[in-house]
Amino acid sequence: MFGQYAPNELALPSRRSFLQRSGFGLGSVALGTLLHEAKAAPVNPLAARPPLFPAKAKRIVWLFMTGAPSQVDTWDYKPELQKRNGEVLPGSDPKTGFFTTSGKILKSPFGWNQHGRSGAWVSDILPHLSHHVDDMAFIHSMHLRANNHAPASMELMCGVDRPGLPSAGAWVTYGLGADNQNLPAFVVLHETRPRGDDQIWSAGFLPKTYQALTLDARRKEAIDNLARAKDESETQQRATLDLLGSLNRDHAQARPTQADLLSRINSFELAYRMQMAAPEAMDIANESAATRQLYGVDNKETQTFGRQCLIARRLLERGVRFVQIFAGKGTGGDGSVNDVPWDGHNNIETNHRSCGAATDQPAAALLTDLKMRGMLEDTIVVWGGEFGRTSDSQGSLGRDHNPKGFTIWLAGGGVKGGVHYGATDEFGYKAVEDKVHGNDLHATILHLLGMDHEKLTYRHNGRDYRLTDVGGNLIREILA
Amino acid sequence: MKAAAPILILLVFLGVARLSAAPAEGLSEETFRKRTEWWSLQPIRSPGLPTAKQVAWCRTDLDRFVLAGLEKSRLKPAPEADARTLARRLSFALTGLPPRPEDVEAFVRASSLSHSPAFSPASGAGEKVGKRESETAYDALVDSLLASPQFGERWARHWMDVVHYADTHGYEWDAPAKHAWRYRDYLVRAFNADVPFKQLALEQLAGDLLPLRVDPCTGLNEAILGPMSLRLGERRHGDNAAAEGVTQEAIANIIDTVSKGFLGTTVACAQCHDHKLDAISQRDYYALAGIFMSTRWGARSADAVDPNLEVLAELRRHKQSLRGELAKLWLNSREPLVAKLAALPADEKPSPAFPDSLASFWRQTLLRSTNGVALATAWPKLREEFQREREKRVAANQTNLALVADFTRAGMECGWRWDGSGMKHGLVRDGEPVVADEGEAALAQLLPAGRWSHAWSQRLAGAVRSPLFAPETAVTFSAGYAAGRHAARAFIVDQAFHSERLAFLNQPQPAWLTLTAGNFDKLAGGNDTSRARRVYLELATKSLNNYFPPRTGYGGLKETDVADERSWFGLTRVYQHAAGKPPQDELARFAPLFANEAAPESKEQLAARLADVLLAAVRRWAEDRCDSEDVRVLNEALAAKWLPNESTNAALAPLVAAYRATEKRLQPDRTIGSADDWNEARDERLSVRGGYTDFGDAVPRGNIRLLGGPATRDVLDSSGRLELARSIASDTNPLTARVFVNRVWLHLFGEGLVRTPDDFGHLGEKPVHPELLDYLAARFVAEGWSLKKLVRLMVTSATWRQASTTSAAALTKDAENRLWHHFPQQRLDAESIRDALLAVSGRLDPALGGEPIDSYRTAQDAAKRLFSGPLDGLGRRSLYLKMTLMEPPKFLALFNQPIPKLTTGKRDVTNVPDQALALLNDPFVLAMAKHWGDRVLKDGATTPEARAKAMFATALGRPPRDEELSRLVKLASRSAELHGLAPGALMACAPVWHDVAHALFNVKEFIYVH
Missing domain, CATH: 1.10.238 (Recoverin; domain 1)
Known part of the structure; x- marks a missing residue:
């Protein structure tokens, strides 16, 4: 890739020096704060940085089940709920969710079976994932404060339920940098625009260098402006870039004290390289038929999420640090709104069957594929929604939002498989045992990546901020 | 004591008395005193000019401070930049646009002629320098840029970062910020007219409570456009009764913006606890929250000068003529009328109550007489039934109804208020005709006495709002109304911005709208536990409806309905009554039928009798002495087409056409989401750790303590917002001028004198030149808070005119250029990059103001009204691209235009490959x-x-x-x-x-x- 231009034309003696210099520019604003001193030596804010302590996990993929799956219809089996359908739910609070619930127990309409050596109960809407339970560490006692999609998604991703704070992906990238300088370090894949939009993958007050690159599955072009104009040849662009190189170099030489200028020259070169690296990373055309089949990319039901999971694997392989996929709408469904596919207010059965069908096989494929490639041991996989759902019914067949108890599982790098941590009450309604807030989950994920959540700080408005705000307890029980 | 109890309860509600006498939590006196010793809280004193050696370098007094600092560190200022560099620098700094090359060359020529020696003979220390400049080309260029309309655009955009301007409210649906663009244009006009910033601060905080400030060009009341600044940002739909905290979240954002924006102080963190370092306690937060929670956030009409008086006079003439012609036609139509009535069929079964229309009366009378009873026998019975029923209903109404508000007479609204020019011109007598604005009917209907937004046109606006309902008891009331085209009614709970208790009204003929308010249990389907909600009713046409258009699809709304500017409603009287006892139809219009005791002998006689009742009403209408019962009869006749009313009728057509053509010339109300203060305020209670349900004592609402605390209020139960505004927009407030002057410095020099422009507290950075900041702030205040004078002072300084190169020595000693030994090179901001692309390529359309233009998108999202606009934004400046909060214009965001959710005093300047791409x-x-x-x-x-x-x-x-x-x-x-x-x-x-x-x-x- 670097053979396409003569280094001397850009006055760049070597690739190494080039990367150093390009890094010099990639957010020089951030430098001071990055090292907590004003006159820091120039470093690349995206350069790979060693973790604080040796860690098993190097990267993470977060499968965000947009709209919030019901814990009692997926991973949190409750015999009492099944037995007492239609009875009054003890302790039910009609203001738990966004609308109003009946206060009457709604049993899970799905079949339940135990799987794996660990014997984990899984409902029959997730047949593929159920093969992987022995790799998963389940947290059944997740809870949050916010009870609507946008604020809860912020709370789960940024630590608090109001805008302005950086998301987990930005923090991780800030902490560890990227392993591939030709690709962004934090990538979000989505189809419809999730509630809370940019805020849930925002860099907040962190330098914008750590903001996610978003890939919209509905768009032909994955990255804005990555493709040259149709009528511009590569040669033509090279000619323009060469001219710019010389003009800009003159300009920079006239102003030796302005570091920013030099870095901006280099950002053109990085852009030029990204034009090749990014499409290659996102092009699944050369994946084998077996792989395509594994992810279900040629099946109508699974194609969107399947493509996203496959692209995620390719990105992770190429050194992207944090990939997050927001599940889009399924093909069936109960008429729930597109941007919150798992939001089964009206009919939990039809809704969850459709969402399960759209996401189960691809998610399982990702686990299988990562394992096959030896990547699962240093890649964290997270699966979960922004909250859970009520154990009592909304209307007669649906469930409302429930931030008081839900399940998230982790697998892969440094995670102990087949473990169940925390518990909800006998109806799966509220977390009662070993409660886990988003801050605790973040502390654990950062630990898996070799970072101490209390030390990963950023000074903003005179205060050292953390992803975990003022909370965060490490869940040691799920560490391998 | 017992007797005083009810009053006490009232006072507690108003926040005047507090039952809890517990000592104030928060900062101890000692801590507070210590913390207020902070530099930024000391009074601004204009310092003397420091001594320096190379004073000849100085062009303004400002330079003396900089020079003294440099000399102390043994540094020299950079040489002056060359003329071309200065021309480009000035043009971008003052207008955000590149200079035209011919202007640059003209400036270069002029400055080489007029340029005075760089170092004139040093005069005595302290003597003003700068007079020599007065005639120079540089000054002329500065003045012409200051006078260009693009100056206002540029500086409006800077302020828009502070108030985080966006045209929509984001959250889940990206609902529009009601005509926020009028506020954007207001800023442009204000900065161009150099309205004192003090006035702008007042207006943005409390413009609705100030005397009108009328813009002579537009006739707008500028002051009322100001409070939009408080409303901008992410706002959730729904209200506290549905999800506790919706309004509190908005208020937290308002407090954050006001405290950072005007005062460089962070108060929002005190929602949950006392400030850790600054002299801000949690009580200060709730003092401010009390003010903003006592403010109504409604849409307001901003027309100060009625633009329609002539057109309305013309419409009045046309309508008068039309009424005359119609009266003639109707009075001459007895024969066809009798025939039409006689042709009406009999009914199938009697209605349970007494019939309420002439047609149903006819049908039931016939039904009885065809059921084997002769008309002569049925009639006396019917008459008796009628009289009994009528007496019963009159008696019931007398017993049940208490008049709450009367919209049939001016000044009898009893605390309810109306807004909008439709309402202003819509106070009508019984029988006022409404001319149909399209279609085959000449008249749409006749109106009963009342206030009707569409008396002249459905394009004029109207709103009616009630006082707060009592918080504890349910109140049921009925309003005489009619409404159409997505006029709506909404209960506003706890000052919700986007109440989803919004229902569109479609009631063409006058009827009763029966509602229950104050029954808070019912508000959330029986789940709301708060007993202290603030609730009022709002009825509004589209343009005065704060939440119109609501989220897509709400209430079956289509986007074509959003585009149609027509909307209407009106009210007659509002009665309070017990639940289930609404006003009853007193049937007076049937009385003349029975005036003659003799029964009609035939169907024809009955038809004739009905026709005569109708014609008597017509006669009274023609003589303008009809009553509401006549109106009802006549509306029935119009709806049933018993009377000629075709717009194609030869006598009517020209008049209808003239009316319709004239109606199109009316200028619809220019409305905006603003604020309102109804003197119904209440203090807020401390929330334990910022929760929404766990309360401590109430805190007297008012300014934060370090600025004097709650002021004595002009009106005891007012929100206190005006007093807050006055204490912020004050010559003696140590922060407001300092913070603003620093912002201006930052925009011109790339960094502030205080490098944390939104935080002058302990967590912010202290200025290296505190005396310079004070000098500038004092001078700014003394010169009437004039932005243009301040900008002129800064850009004519020798400091600003330095070249952007510097020596290695200076960089070693002061790498961050805190002493200003050169002018820091700056990357253009996002808007200037896009505007420069337009300007240089010759595509720039320099038009000022107007509705925002959708930005170009590769993927639209109709469900959130994220539509794609033209690729080049029609050549308009970036200021006019629609700032959809959910997805701001991508090109601008890429170059660090801030996300408009929080105050951004200083933008990031990043260099990422996406920008190169x-x-x-x-x-x-x-x-x-x-x-x-x-x-x-x-x-x-x-x-x-x-x-x-x-x-x-x-x-x-x-x-x-x-x-x-x-x-x-x-x-x-x-x-x-x-x-x-x-x-x-x-x-x-x-x-x-x-x-x-x-x-x-x-x-x-x-x-x-x-």
Whole structure:
């Protein structure tokens, strides 16, 4: 890739020096704060940085089940709920969710079976994932404060339920940098625009260098402006870039004290390289038929999420640090709104069957594929929604939002498989045992990546901020 | 004591008395006193000028402070930048646009003539320098830029970062911020007119409570446009009764914006606890929260000068004539009327109550007489039934109804208020005709006495709002109304911004709207536990409805309904009554039928009798002495087409056409989401750790304590917002002027004197030049808070005019340039980059103001009204691209336009490859390159050198050096070669010049000022 231009034309003696210099520019604003001193030596804010302590996990993929799956219809089996359908739910609070619930127990309409050596109960809407339970560490006692999609998604991703704070992906990238300088370090894949939009993958007050690159599955072009104009040849662009190189170099030489200028020259070169690296990373055309089949990319039901999971694997392989996929709408469904596919207010059965069908096989494929490639041991996989759902019914067949108890599982790098941590009450309604807030989950994920959540700080408005705000307890029980 | 109890309860509600006498939590006196010793809280005192050696360098007093600092560190200022650099720097700084090359050259020529020696003989220390400048070309350039309308656009945008301007509210649906663009235009006008910033601060905090400030050009009341500043940002739909905290979240954002924006102080963190370092306690937060929770956030009409008086007079004449013609037609139509009535069929079964229309009366009378009873026998029975029923109903109404508000007479609204020009001109007597604005009917209907927004046109606005209902008890009431075209009613709970208790009204004929308010249990389907909700009712046409359009699809709304500006409603009287006992129809209009005791002998006689009742009503209507019962009868006749009412009728057609044509000339109300204060305030209670359900004592609402605490209120139960505004917009407030002056410095110098522009507290950075800041702040106040004078002072200083290069020595001693030993080179902000692309390529449309233009999108999202607009935004400046909070214009966001959710005093300046990619490949950039490349083909240049030279100067404000020119020309020939052109054909080949233009956009210097 670097053979396409003569280094001397850009006055760049070597690739190494080039990367150093390009890094010099990639957010020089951030430098001071990055090292907590004003006159820091120039470093690349995206350069790979060693973790604080040796860690098993190097990267993470977060499968965000947009709209919030019901814990009692997926991973949190409750015999009492099944037995007492239609009875009054003890302790039910009609203001738990966004609308109003009946206060009457709604049993899970799905079949339940135990799987794996660990014997984990899984409902029959997730047949593929159920093969992987022995790799998963389940947290059944997740809870949050916010009870609507946008604020809860912020709370789960940024630590608090109001805008302005950086998301987990930005923090991780800030902490560890990227392993591939030709690709962004934090990538979000989505189809419809999730509630809370940019805020849930925002860099907040962190330098914008750590903001996610978003890939919209509905768009032909994955990255804005990555493709040259149709009528511009590569040669033509090279000619323009060469001219710019010389003009800009003159300009920079006239102003030796302005570091920013030099870095901006280099950002053109990085852009030029990204034009090749990014499409290659996102092009699944050369994946084998077996792989395509594994992810279900040629099946109508699974194609969107399947493509996203496959692209995620390719990105992770190429050194992207944090990939997050927001599940889009399924093909069936109960008429729930597109941007919150798992939001089964009206009919939990039809809704969850459709969402399960759209996401189960691809998610399982990702686990299988990562394992096959030896990547699962240093890649964290997270699966979960922004909250859970009520154990009592909304209307007669649906469930409302429930931030008081839900399940998230982790697998892969440094995670102990087949473990169940925390518990909800006998109806799966509220977390009662070993409660886990988003801050605790973040502390654990950062630990898996070799970072101490209390030390990963950023000074903003005179205060050292953390992803975990003022909370965060490490869940040691799920560490391998 | 017992007797006093009810009063006490009332006072507690109003927040005057507090039952809990517990000592204030929060900062101890000692801590508070210590913390208020902080530098930024000391009074601003104009310092004396410091002594310095090289005073001859100074052009303004400002420079003395900088020079003294430099000399103390044994540093020298950089030499003055050359004229071309200054011209470009000034143009971007003051207008956000690049200078035209011919203006740059004119300036260069003029300054070489008028330029005074850089160092005039040193005069005595302390003596003003700068007089020598008065005539120079530089001053003339500064003045002309200050006077250009683009100055206001540029500086409005700076302030819009502080108030985080957006045209929508984000959250889940990106609902529109009600006509926020009128506020944006208000800022542009204000900065252009150099309205004192003190006045702007007042208006933005409490413009609804100030005397009108009328803009002579637009006739708008500028003051009422100001409070939009408080409303901007992410706002959730729904209200506290549905999800506790919705309004509190909005208020937290308002407090954050006001405290950071005007005071450089962070108060929002005190929602949950006392400030850790500053003299801000949790009580301060709730003192401010009490003010903003006592403010109503409604849409308001901003027309100060009624633009429609002449048109309305004309409409009145047309309507008068039409009424005369209709009266003639109707009075002459007895025969066909009798025939039509006689042809009506009998009914199938009697209605349970007494019939309420002439037609149903007819049908039931016939039904009885055809059921084997002769009319003569049925009639007396019917008469008796009628009289009994009528007496019963009259008695019931007398017992049940208490008049709450009367809209039939001016001044009898009893605390309910109306807004909008439709309402202003809509107070009508019984029988006022409404001319149909389209279709085959001449009249749409007749109105009963009341206030009707559509008496003249459905394009005029109207709103009616009630006082707060008592919080504990349910109140049931009925309002006489009619409404259509998505006029709506909503209960506003706890000052919700976007109440989803909104229902569209479709009731063409006057009827009763029966509602229950104050029954808070019912508000959330029986789940709301708060007993202290504040609730009022709002009825509004589209443009005065704060939440119109609501989220897409709400209430079956279609986007065509959003586009249709028509909407209407009106009210007659409002009665309170017990639940289930609404006003009853007293049936007075039937009385004349029975005035004659004798029964009609035949169907024909009955028809004639009905016709005569109708014609008597017509006669009274013609003489303008009809009553509401006549109106009801006549509306029935119009709806049933018993009376001639065709717009095509020869006598009516010209009058209807004239009315309709004139009606189109009415200017609809110019409305905006603003604020309102109804003197119904209440203090807020401390929330334990910021929760929404766990409360401590109430805190007297008012300003934060370090600025004097709650002021004595003009009106005991007012919100206190006006008093807050006055204490912020005050010559003696130590923060407001300092913070604003620092913002201006930051925009001109790239960094502030205080480098944390939104935080002058303990967590912010202290200024290196506190005396300079005070000097500027004192002078700013003394010169009437004039932005233009302040900008002029700064840009004419020697400090600002320094070159952007510096010595290695200076960089070693002061790497961050805190002593200002050179002018810091700056990357252009996002808007200036896009505007420069438009300007340089010749695509810029310099029009000022107006509705925002959708930005270009590759993926639309109709469910959130994220539509795609033209690629080049019609050539309009970036200021006018629609700032959809959910997805702001991508090109601007890429170059660090801040996300408009929180105050951003200082923008990030990043350098990421996406920016390079955008300048290389973005279709907008390519389109501008094409536009420019096509345009230069007609420039008359004969050589590539001449053309390239001119283009270079247009892009960068300076002629190219020889080697730059030769490289550019080489690019042109290389491009020609790649396009397969013969060397001679290059001058006429557009793609070659697209390439040259594109390359110039990508020269780094294009996005920098030096």
